[in-house]
Amino acid sequence: MGESAATKSSKNHHHQVCDFSMDMLPQTVSKCFNSFDDDGRLKRTGTLWTASAHIITAVIGSGVLSLAWAIAQLGWIAGPAVMFLFSFASFYTSCLLSDCYRAGNPVSGKRNYTYMDSVRSILGGAKVKACGFIQYFNLFGIAIGYTIAASISMMTIKRSNCFRDSNREKPCYMSSTPYMIMFGITEILLSQIPDFDQIWWLSIVAAVMSFTYSSIGLGLGIAQVAASGSFKGSLTGISIGSVTETQKIWRSFQALGDIAFAYSFSVILIEIQDTIRSPPSEAKIMKKATFLSTAVTTTFYMLCGCMGYAAFGDAAPGNLLTGFGFYNPFWFLDIANAAIVIHLVGAYQVFCQPIFAFVEKQAAQRWPDSEFIAKEIEIPVPGLGQYNMNLFRLVWRTIFVILTTVISMLLPFFNDVVRILGALGFWPLTVYFPVEMYIKQKQIPKWSTRWVCLQMLSMACLVISIMAAAGSIAGVMLDLKSYRPFKTSY
Numbered sequence: 001m002g003e004s005a006a007t008k009s010s011k012n013h014h015h016q017v018c019d020f021s022m023d024m025l026p027q028t029v030s031k032c033f034n035s036f037d038d039d040g041r042l043k044r045t046g047t048l049w050t051a052s053a054h055i056i057t058a059v060i061g062s063g064v065l066s067l068a069w070a071i072a073q074l075g076w077i078a079g080p081a082v083m084f085l086f087s088f089a090s091f092y093t094s095c096l097l098s099d100c101y102r103a104g105n106p107v108s109g110k111r112n113y114t115y116m117d118s119v120r121s122i123l124g125g126a127k128v129k130a131c132g133f134i135q136y137f138n139l140f141g142i143a144i145g146y147t148i149a150a151s152i153s154m155m156t157i158k159r160s161n162c163f164r165d166s167n168r169e170k171p172c173y174m175s176s177t178p179y180m181i182m183f184g185i186t187e188i189l190l191s192q193i194p195d196f197d198q199i200w201w202l203s204i205v206a207a208v209m210s211f212t213y214s215s216i217g218l219g220l221g222i223a224q225v226a227a228s229g230s231f232k233g234s235l236t237g238i239s240i241g242s243v244t245e246t247q248k249i250w251r252s253f254q255a256l257g258d259i260a261f262a263y264s265f266s267v268i269l270i271e272i273q274d275t276i277r278s279p280p281s282e283a284k285i286m287k288k289a290t291f292l293s294t295a296v297t298t299t300f301y302m303l304c305g306c307m308g309y310a311a312f313g314d315a316a317p318g319n320l321l322t323g324f325g326f327y328n329p330f331w332f333l334d335i336a337n338a339a340i341v342i343h344l345v346g347a348y349q350v351f352c353q354p355i356f357a358f359v360e361k362q363a364a365q366r367w368p369d370s371e372f373i374a375k376e377i378e379i380p381v382p383g384l385g386q387y388n389m390n391l392f393r394l395v396w397r398t399i400f401v402i403l404t405t406v407i408s409m410l411l412p413f414f415n416d417v418v419r420i421l422g423a424l425g426f427w428p429l430t431v432y433f434p435v436e437m438y439i440k441q442k443q444i445p446k447w448s449t450r451w452v453c454l455q456m457l458s459m460a461c462l463v464i465s466i467m468a469a470a471g472s473i474a475g476v477m478l479d480l481k482s483y484r485p486f487k488t489s490y
Helices: 002-012 025-033 048-059 062-098 115-122 126-165 177-190 196-228 245-261 266-273 282-315 320-324 330-366 391-410 414-441 449-480
Strands: 376-381 385-390
Touching: 048 196, 048 266, 048 282, 048 330, 062 196, 062 245, 062 266, 062 282, 062 414, 062 449, 115 126, 115 266, 115 414, 126 177, 126 266, 126 330, 126 391, 126 414, 177 330, 177 391, 196 282, 196 330, 245 414, 245 449, 266 282, 266 330, 266 414, 330 391, 385 391, 414 449
Parallel strands: none
Antiparallel strands: 376 385
């Protein structure tokens, strides 16, 4: 994201002309310099609210719909407790990470535009490549997961209408492939938005949509509890007998992966922070935005997860909205699923912009004289001004979206993809690198009380990630037994 903004800003420098007349020299010079930040880039315009919207868009994703299932595996005690611990760990390590946006002085130090830049400037060495691989692989996987989730919601709307039209007499089976293609075409168009700064409006729309479908899921859960007159579920989760002891263990591990994925926003935190204007310092605003968004999302998570478990008990579905079946009110569930699709359209862009920016920066550095990479074609857009089309951006981003769409068709296991991504990304990106960078940046002495506590936090999260990964891989192996490429139907 930062790279993309950088490229655009550097190009804009050639077009930014300050008209220095002798009469207006002081005012003109002041106005000209006020148009740029301390790193020479165009003034950033992000605020507490836009940063919070970006985080909420990233956090309240389709993962919220699987939390009722996760709590059902863990029970009324462990489920909410684990969710709270994940939220606290994510918030705390995100605060540590926000202090790594600037090297040295938190107000005037050199900016790190991306997560990888922070690791490079503070830790260096092989850790930079490891971080880059994990981060971009995780973002790539999230794009696949969101494509699958969006296709399921679009299909659910179509099936709902099919059931209504046939008075539930037809099974209404259908393939997910056409809906993945529709989602992919939409993302190809939106991916031509040059950089992170310019998708703030998309994040706000997506954040509103996430609250819409989460609220509908919550409302339906409450209505289900009211209709039955009791809270279902148990203190220890799904009981032995309904599942075997081995299945209970694997399912509990998978639940950890679901919850970890629900808090996987640290992967783009530095990129979001690079959109914030200052003063006050970016770290100060980012910590407020992180607290606000984490508090809001955790409240929603607790409500949706707990009410979903209360409504369905041990039978809580992997996707909360599908648990209510295709019954009246049809239109209510259609609105919820449409909101999911709109949210995922925006969330896909929020997570993919850092990948786009990274590849485009590397290409610009490697072939600086290539017109295909550097040249921008000005296209007038009626009512919206001018759009600068870059051929390399058009081709590369289109190929990227097509690739994620094809892989989604090959591996349409939404829940298990979500769990593996949560397991693989949580410890290194949310905990390990932020803790290690903070320790080095603040020069915390080895074996001091604070150092030991931070390392204990890191090791505990590593153990949880390993458990979640083991359970998720077991789930994928089970799915593969009945899997046929491009033949998935629901």
